[in-house]
Amino acid sequence: MNTVARGPEFMVARAEGVWLWDASGDRYLDGTASLWYCNVGHGRTEIADAVHRQISTLDAYTVYGDFSNGPAVELSERLAAHAPVADPRVILTSGGGEAIETAAKLARRYWAVTGQPGRTHLISRTGGYHGLHGFGTSISGMDRFRHGYGRVVEDTSVVPHDSAAALEAEILRVGPERVAAYFAEPVIGSGGVYPPREDYFTEVARICRKYGVLFVVDSVICGFARLGNWFGIERFGVSPDMVVFAKGVSSGYLPLGGIVVGGRVADPFYNGEGNAFMHGTTYAGHPTACAAAMANLDILEREDLFTVSLEVERHLDVALQGLASHPLVAEVRSGVGVMGAVELTEEALSGRGITTAEVFAEARARGVIVRAIPTSLLVSPPLVITWEQIDHLVSTLSAALDAVAARH
Structure with a gap:
């Protein structure tokens, strides 16, 4: 409630596949399948x-x-x-x-x-x-x-x-x-x-x-x-x-x-x-x-998404592990299921005052939705996501980490 009170709401207007559009027409990759649930993607007629x-x-x-x-x-x-x-x-x-x-x-x-x-x-x-x-x-x-x-x-x-x-x-x-x-x-x-x-x-x-x-x-x-x-x-x-x-x-x-x-x-x-x-x-x-x-x-x-998801899992794991060497990242947890977590270092969180909410906001400003919890950024995209879209998700999250690191 306090978040809404501080500023305008983020109005989701429509969705299709792995994409969302806000009320202004800007497009975002849904890196969390909403709240872990949109397994088959949005807009299935x-x-x-x-x-x-x-x-x-x-x-x-x-x-x-x-x-x-x-x-x-x-x-x-x-x-x-x-x-x-x-x-x-x-x-x-x-x-x-x-x-x-x-x-x-x-x-x-x-x-x-x-x-x-x-x-x-x-x-x-x-x-x-x-x-x-x-x-x-x-x-x-x-x-x-x-x-x-x-x-x-x-x-x-x-x-x-x-x-x-x-x-x-x-x-x-x-x-x-x-x-x-x-x-x-x-x-x-x-x-x-x-x-x-x-x-x-x-x-x-x-x-x-x-x-x-x-x-x-x-x-x-x-x-x-x-x-x-x-x-x-x-x-x-x-x-x-x-x-x-x-x-x-x-x-x-x-x-x-x-x-x-x-x-x-x-x-x-x-x-x-x-x-x-x-x-x-x-x-x-x-x-x-x-x-x-x-x-x-x-x-x-x-669509045999049971088999497809195992292939998505492997590609997402490889892509996310590329963030493990980032200076703000302590650990990447992925490889079991189409989901992953990017844990920030204690030095970044306590020493430099960085918050996962900042990284979330930077990623969203660049057109990718992830989920912020106190020490990690979580991803759990729809199972129909493509390799190109996974790479876009992870490269955007990397750019968001870079922007926050530069600011601090």
Whole structure:
């Protein structure tokens, strides 16, 4: 709000492919796929046509109780067919934040209906981002998103993102009989693009099984070909109890998210008398949003963006690593998924008073949108970006770094 109060807003007027235009007609490369979500690129008429057809037939209706609709069922079946969980069921929501709320409540409720109501503790990891609803705020791995609100949700803790041993130690500290679930992104996204260490998730899955802790994967950023597969976590060869998804499932054309729930967690609610899961959201299973998602998934499969994204990943990695020798750059993190982070040096940030917001502004002034977090610049372009456009993105970011360095 303070940013808007200081000056005019940046008005996005239209978009096509990897490009945006502002209200003045100036063009910008969308180096972040908006907020990590526009995987198939902007302006896909196939999705617009699918939305028009559906909204003209059945715009929206609740899926509470035994109500349902064709697009919601078809989408759920399609997602379940590709999900890396055993005996999958799908709960749909309006987005990732709602899906995290649902997964956290379901984890606690599962233990309550299976005779262990004391298992309410939720563990997450540093740098992790899980939306900013109540549970998401409470399990955030970034202090700046939690401070100033008091204790939103009790019984949560955070462990170092790169240590499976730290997770096991925390389970033992809290007491396995009190731990409900562990939440982790396949690759930490908004917290700075941190790929997992080798065998990290293999160890995490083993530890969760050992102590009976539910393993919940937050694939909101990593899913739908950004890591070259459907949900991101497949790349690491493990099968979680729940997978949370959103963003790329519809490429953001309409708001949609959800959870794929394994049979272990779902069965007590399907087969146990009186085990109601008293939870729901108004727009869950929204038929028009589901139609948009189905058209989006058609594009992902028809254009084989699952394979294409691996090629984009390699080219983006090579291009970004060229910035590693820049005097302002401490580290470049890339090479796992179509995403990357350019970390500034402590000397630049503290010694010279440079901010990532300055670099962001310089890049935007040159026609490229990146994302600034406190110490890094993040990129996560649409999967349809070309090699030439990647090189333009990175060379513009380099020029922005040069301009800020010269000013300081």
